[in-house]
Amino acid sequence: MTENRETQLLSDVPDGLFIGGQWRPAEDDATLTVSDPATGDVVKTIASASVADGMAALDAADAAFPAWAATPARERAEILRRAFDLLQERKEQFALLMTIEMGKPLAEARGEVAYGGEFLRWFSEETAHVQGRYGANPEGTGRMIVTQHPVGPCFLITPWNFPLAMATRKIAPALAAGCTVVVKPAALTPLTTLYFAKLLDDAGVPAGVVNVVTTRSSGPLSDAIIADPRLRKLSFTGSTPVGVSLLEKAAKGVLRTSMELGGNAPFVVFDDADLDKAVDGAIAAKFRNIGQACTAANRFIVHRSVADEFARRVTARVAEFRVGRGTEEGVVVGPLIDDRAVAKAHALVTDALDRGATLHAGGSVIEGAGSFYQATVLSDVQAGSEILREEIFGPVLAIVPFDDEDEAVRIANDTEYGLVSYVYTESLARGQRMIERLQTGMMGLNIGVVSNAAAPFGGWKMSGLGREGGAEGIHEYLQTKYTLTPDP
Ligand code: NAD
Numbered sequence: 167m168t169e170n171r172e173t174q175l176l177s178d179v180p181d182g183l184f185i186g187g188q189w190r191p192a193e194d195d196a197t198l199t200v201s202d203p204a205t206g207d208v209v210k211t212i213a214s215a216s217v218a219d220g221m222a223a224l225d226a227a228d229a230a231f232p233a234w235a236a237t238p239a240r241e242r243a244e245i246l247r248r249a250f251d252l253l254q255e256r257k258e259q260f261a262l263l264m265t266i267e268m269g270k271p272l273a274e275a276r277g278e279v280a281y282g283g284e285f286l287r288w289f290s291e292e293t294a295h296v297q298g299r300y301g302a303n304p305e306g307t308g309r310m311i312v313t314q315h316p317v318g319p320c321f322l323i324t325p326w327n328f329p330l331a332m333a334t335r336k337i338a339p340a341l342a343a344g345c346t347v348v349v350k351p352a353a354l355t356p357l358t359t360l361y362f363a364k365l366l367d368d369a370g371v372p373a374g375v376v377n378v379v380t381t382r383s384s385g386p387l388s389d390a391i392i393a394d395p396r397l398r399k400l401s402f403t404g405s406t407p408v409g410v411s412l413l414e415k416a417a418k419g420v421l422r423t424s425m426e427l428g429g430n431a432p433f434v435v436f437d438d439a440d441l442d443k444a445v446d447g448a449i450a451a452k453f454r455n456i457g458q459a460c461t462a463a464n465r466f467i468v469h470r471s472v473a474d475e476f477a478r479r480v481t482a483r484v485a486e487f488r489v490g491r492g493t494e495e496g497v498v499v500g501p502l503i504d505d506r507a508v509a510k511a512h513a514l515v516t517d518a519l520d521r522g523a524t525l526h527a528g529g530s531v532i533e534g535a536g537s538f539y540q541a542t543v544l545s546d547v548q549a550g551s552e553i554l555r556e557e558i559f560g561p562v563l564a565i566v567p568f569d570d571e572d573e574a575v576r577i578a579n580d581t582e583y584g585l586v587s588y589v590y591t592e593s594l595a596r597g598q599r600m601i602e603r604l605q606t607g608m609m610g611l612n613i614g615v616v617s618n619a620a621a622p623f624g625g626w627k628m629s630g631l632g633r634e635g636g637a638e639g640i641h642e643y644l645q646t647k648y649t650l651t652p653d654p
Pocket of ligand 1: 327332409426
C-alpha cells in the first residue's frame with residue numbers, strides 16, 4: 167500500500183526540464199539518477215541540463231520578464247496565494263517526496279512543507295506593499311520621486327537539505343517583486359523542485375516566469391548563466407566555499423547577490439538556565455533534519471557547573487531515538503544525505519576523541535544499506551578539535567565547558583561563521599548582553615528553532631550576505647530609482 171503510494175507519487179513528478187512553460191528532455195538527452203539515501207536505491211531518472219539548456223532557460227526568463235514586471239501587484243499576489251493553497255492540498259505528497267529523496271523523517275518533512283509554504287503566503291501579502299516616495303527636496307527647488315523596480319531575471323541555486331523551503335524562500339520574493347527566475351536545485355534532491363514547478367504552473371504562473379534546470383553539471387551551467395549580461399541577480403544557498411567562488415564570478419557582471427552560506431552555531435547554556443528547556447532546545451537545534459541544517463547547533467558551550475548534568479540528560483534523550491527510513495513511524499534519526507556525509511561526521515568524531523573528548527553515546531557508522539550514522543554525544547571537547555571549526559552536518563552533539571561569561575562569548579565568537587546562536591539563561595540582563603555580544607545574524611534566546619517566513623533570515627561574517635523572508639526579503643529582488651523634477 168505504502169509502496170503503491172510512493173510509486174504513484176514518483177510517476178507524478180515530471181522528469182524533464184521546465185523551460186518557457188514546457189517540459190522537455192535535455193538537448194543532448196543526458197540524464198541523472200536520484201536515489202533514496204535510506205536504501206541506496208535509484209528512485210527516478212530525470213533530465214540533466216547542458217549549458218545550452220541553461221541558456222535556453224535564461225532566454226525564457228528574459229523574454230517573460232517585461233510582461234511579468236508589468237503585471238499588477240495584486241495579480242502576482244493572487245497567483246502566489248493560489249500556489250500556497252495548492253501546496254496545502256498537496257502537502258502530504260510534498261512531504262513524502264522529500265522523505266524519499268532527502269531522508270528526513272516524515273514528521274519533519276511535513277514541518278518543512280508548512281514552513282516553506284509560509285513564504286508563498288507571506289510574499290503574496292508583501293507584493294502590494296512595495297512603495298516609493300514623493301516629496302520636495304530640502305532646498306525647495308524640485309520634487310524627488312523614489313520608485314522601486316524588479317531587478318530582472320534571477321538565477322536561484324538551492325541546496326539539498328531543505329528541498330522545498332529553500333526554493334520557496336527564493337522563488338516567492340522574486341515573483342512578488344516582479345522578477346523571473348531560473349532555478350537550479352541540488353542534483354541530490356531535484357524532484358521536489360520539479361514537482362513544485364508543476365504546482366506553480368497549475369497555480370497560473372505564466373510561461374517563462376519560473377524555469378527549472380536540473381543538472382549533473384552545476385559548475386559549467388552556472389558559470390554560463392552568471393556570465394550572461396541579461397542575468398541581474400544571483401541568489402545562492404549552500405556551502406561557503408562554493409558561495410565565495412560564485413561571488414567572484416558574479417563580481418565581473420556587478421550582479422546583485424544574496425548568499426545564504428554555512429554556519430557553526432554556538433548553543434550557550436548558562437548556569438542560571440532552565441535545564442529542562444535547554445535540553446529540549448538542544449534536541450531540536452541539533453537533531454532536526456538529522457543535524458543537516460545551516461542553523462544546526464554545532465558547539466554546545468555549557469557552564470562547567472551544569473555540563474555533566476546537561477550531558478547526562480541529552481544522552482538519555484538520544485538513547486530513545488529510533489533510527490530508520492523516514493517513512494517509518496517514530497523515526498528521529500533518518501539517513502544522512504550520502505556516504506560522504508557519514509564519513510565526514512565520523513572523521514570529526516574520531517578527531518575529537520583522539521584529542522581527548524569523552525564519548526557518551528553513538529560514535530559509529532551504522533553498517534548496512536543506506537547512509538546512517540549513530541546519534542552521538544561528546545563532552546569535554548578540546549580546543550583545536552576539528553569539530554569546533556567545521557560544520558558537522560550530522561547527528562553529533564559536542565559539548566565544551568566554560569567558566570565565565572566572557573569565556574563563553576569568546577568561544578562562541580571564535581569562528582569565521584555568524585549565522586545563528588542559541589542562548590539559554592533565565593537572566594534578562596544576561597540575555598540582553600548576549601544579543602549585543604554574539605556575532606550572528608540571528609539568535610534563539612531560550613528557544614532552539616528560529617526560522618520564520620516573517621523574519622529576516624541571514625548571516626554575518628562568512629555566513630552570508632542579504633536576508634530572506636521578512637519585510638527585508640522582497641527588497642533583495644528590487645532596485646531603487648530616484649528621479650528629480652522641477653517644481654510643478
Ligand atoms: P553546496 O555548496 O555543495 O551546494 C549548494 C548548491 O550549489 C547545489 O545546488 C549545488 O549543485 C550547487 N553547486 C555546487 N557547486 C557549484 C558550482 N561550482 N557552481 C554552481 N553551483 C554549484 O552545498 P550543499 O552541500 O548542497 O548544502 C549544504 C550547505 O548549505 C551547508 O554549508 C549549509 O550550511 C548551507 N546552507 C545554508 C543555508 C542558509 O540559509 N544559510 C540553508 C541551507 C543550507
